[in-house]
Amino acid sequence: MADEKSLNFLEEIVENDLKEGKYKTIATRFPPEPNGYLHLGHAKSICLNFGLALKYGGKTNLRFDDTNPVTEETEYVENIKNDVQWLGFQWAEELYASDYFPQLYEFAVRLIKKGLAYVDDSTSDEIAEQKGTPTQPGRNNIYRNRPIEENLRLFAEMKDGKYPDGSKVLRAKIDMAHVNMLMRDPVIYRIKHAHHHRTGDTWCIYPMYDFAHGQSDSIEQITHSICTLEFVPHRELYNWCIENLEIYPSQQYEFARLNMTYTMMSKRKLLQLVNEKLVNGWDDPRMPTLSGVRRRGFTPESLREFCEKIGVAKRDNLIDLSLLEFCAREHLNKISDRRMVVFDPLKVVITNYPEGQEEMMPTENNTEAENAGVRHMPFGRELWIEREDYMENPPKKYFRLAPGQMVRLKSGFIIRCDEAIKNAAGEVTELHCTYFPESRSGHDTSGLHVKGVIHWVSVKHAVPAEIRLYDKLFVTEDMNAIEDDFKNHLNPDSLKVLSKVYAEPELANAKLGDHFQFLRMGYFVLDPDSTPGKLIFNRTVTLRESK
RNA sequence: UGUCCUAUGGUGUAAUGGUAACACAGCAGAUUUUGAUUCUGCUUUUCUAGGUUCGAAUCCUAGUAGGACAACCA
Numbered sequence: 199m200a201d202e203k204s205l206n207f208l209e210e211i212v213e214n215d216l217k218e219g220k221y222k223t224i225a226t227r228f229p230p231e232p233n234g235y236l237h238l239g240h241a242k243s244i245c246l247n248f249g250l251a252l253k254y255g256g257k258t259n260l261r262f263d264d265t266n267p268v269t270e271e272t273e274y275v276e277n278i279k280n281d282v283q284w285l286g287f288q289w290a291e292e293l294y295a296s297d298y299f300p301q302l303y304e305f306a307v308r309l310i311k312k313g314l315a316y317v318d319d320s321t322s323d324e325i326a327e328q329k330g331t332p333t334q335p336g337r338n339n340i341y342r343n344r345p346i347e348e349n350l351r352l353f354a355e356m357k358d359g360k361y362p363d364g365s366k367v368l369r370a371k372i373d374m375a376h377v378n379m380l381m382r383d384p385v386i387y388r389i390k391h392a393h394h395h396r397t398g399d400t401w402c403i404y405p406m407y408d409f410a411h412g413q414s415d416s417i418e419q420i421t422h423s424i425c426t427l428e429f430v431p432h433r434e435l436y437n438w439c440i441e442n443l444e445i446y447p448s449q450q451y452e453f454a455r456l457n458m459t460y461t462m463m464s465k466r467k468l469l470q471l472v473n474e475k476l477v478n479g480w481d482d483p484r485m486p487t488l489s490g491v492r493r494r495g496f497t498p499e500s501l502r503e504f505c506e507k508i509g510v511a512k513r514d515n516l517i518d519l520s521l522l523e524f525c526a527r528e529h530l531n532k533i534s535d536r537r538m539v540v541f542d543p544l545k546v547v548i549t550n551y552p553e554g555q556e557e558m559m560p561t562e563n564n565t566e567a568e569n570a571g572v573r574h575m576p577f578g579r580e581l582w583i584e585r586e587d588y589m590e591n592p593p594k595k596y597f598r599l600a601p602g603q604m605v606r607l608k609s610g611f612i613i614r615c616d617e618a619i620k621n622a623a624g625e626v627t628e629l630h631c632t633y634f635p636e637s638r639s640g641h642d643t644s645g646l647h648v649k650g651v652i653h654w655v656s657v658k659h660a661v662p663a664e665i666r667l668y669d670k671l672f673v674t675e676d677m678n679a680i681e682d683d684f685k686n687h688l689n690p691d692s693l694k695v696l697s698k699v700y701a702e703p704e705l706a707n708a709k710l711g712d713h714f715q716f717l718r719m720g721y722f723v724l725d726p727d728s729t730p731g732k733l734i735f736n737r738t739v740t741l742r743e744s745k
Numbered sequence: 746u747g748u749c750c751u752a753u754g755g756u757g758u759a760a761u762g763g764u765a766a767c768a769c770a771g772c773a774g775a776u777u778u779u780g781a782u783u784c785u786g787c788u789u790u791u792c793u794a795g796g797u798u799c800g801a802a803u804c805c806u807a808g809u810a811g812g813a814c815a816a817c818c819a
Contacts, residue, residue: 333748511751717781
């Protein structure tokens with residue numbers, strides 16, 4: 199019997215509703231606006247919405263909230279769909295708020311007929327000014343009492359394109375003194391002579407969020423409409439619309455959005471980074487976008503696990519980036535084949551190894567995975583090792599090469615450093631070592647004991663490659679707390695390119711999407727910029743390092 | 746000088762009136778042909794003040810702190 203995991207507050211609500219027979223089955227939706235790429239915050243919402251339906255046997259619609267033609271594009275639609283599927287979820291129906299434009303128009307007419315909406319000729323400045331402030335009530339204007347017939351005529355003329363942008367709006371008639379600013383006669387339709395990515399030029403009036411979202415939920419009979427905390431004040435208006443339109447009563451619930459240390463999760467600001475070329479596009483591996491983290495090498499499994507681990511609640515949070523890294527390593531450790539790659543090469547010549555001799559050293563691909571198999575690495579007289587695996591004057595607990603000190607070449611032999619060759623500038627250019635033939639990996643009869651084990655690549659067989667090392671995009675922990683321009687907080691060292699590293703020959707066969715652990719260096723994935731002649735790897739995350 | 750939401754280790758999240766727990770992070774140690782993985786142990790918690798109750802992290806009141814709200818954005 200598995201011990202029961204406690205429920206988050208949304209699961210509690212759903213279980214309760216199901217238990218009380220309020221619903222037979224539930225319906226949720228994921229409602230992105232196609233004006234940018236999905237990021238980790240959306241992943242939380244996706245996992246929540248799809249996860250709830252999956253867990254309780256309901257369905258989830260993918261609904262594009264495309265009510266603002268000015269910022270929305272088909273390119274975004276395609277990428278959003280791709281991202282959701284990549285994360286591992288399949289929607290019941292692919293829908294668009296714009297599908298409901300005719301119906302939404304009818305809803306507006308219905309409101310006008312009930313005396314609950316009016317056409318206002320005020321400018322947006324005037325409307326804002328009449329609205330009051332959170333501590334002062336707003337006031338009614340002369341348009342508020344327009345007769346129903348006139349409103350009907352004017353609204354129809356708005357729709358027919360008789361008026362220019364900004365000249366008129368349709369407002370719900372609620373209460374200009376309401377304590378909730380959103381209830382002070384909110385604008386529900388505005389004129390925009392703009393081309394819509396789906397409806398083209400059919401419409402020149404478009405509903406506002408508050409007059410589209412709840413109605414769309416209702417049309418689709420969404421039972422639980424889950425959104426982030428900033429929509430809490432909208433709930434009153436959401437319910438007002440449903441009540442006065444007398445339509446299916448979807449219910450809105452709010453959770454706290456995801457915030458992460460050293461990460462910017464604002465679509466608007468991410469767009470700015472892209473537009474100003476401060477990153478290399480939406481899928482730059484430093485971006486918190488799903489396309490970015492995918493290219494970086496994060497797996498959907500690790501992201502889903504991350505979303506599971508961060509939980510769901512209503513208080514503001516700032517999740518440690520290290521939790522995401524932990525989830526990445528946890529999964530990558532299980533699925534990644536091990537490979538050896540030398541980043542900062544230093545040549546080792548094994549002076550007692552016969553010139554011209556080669557042998558193949560078997561080495562396991564991944565001891566964490568069953569059936570990962572073995573590969574064979576060529577071993578020869580000349581090898582590349584990591585420059586930092588040699589020290590002339592090592593500290594006490596240094597287990598690697600130093601004058602007279604021994605080390606194990608992983609899956610190879612034990613070698614001893616006899617001499618460091620230096621150039622005129624005093625820099626070490628190569629190491630002369632002796633190997634112990636009886637210390638062959640797996641057949642070690644040498645009786646030697648060494649603590650240090652290092653990776654290596656045969657000079658003759660090494661494959662050159664490029665490595666891209668990524669670090670956090672911002673240097674500031676809480677990017678929500680800053681008051682100056684967020685671009686002041688960019689990490690100048692967020693990308694470091696090593697243009698010539700030496701990889702073991704097996705990596706020449708790497709395919710897009712292959713995840714590797716480069717021994718002692720971290721987890722890497724082949725980047726799509728790679729060409730047949732040029733391998734490029736992105737570092738997904740370093741190995742955990744302790745000392 | 747308003748309304749609403751929130752307050753549990755460093756960071757998250759549980760405990761649903763009955764012994765405050767789990768994960769991450771941190772620190773120690775064991776194992777290790779990756780200074781990885783794995784394993785073991787440790788450090789650290791209920792915002793404050795009243796009240797209800799045999800008993801409060803939980804319920805009530807007040808305070809304090811943080812967040813949201815004055816787009817023809819979503």
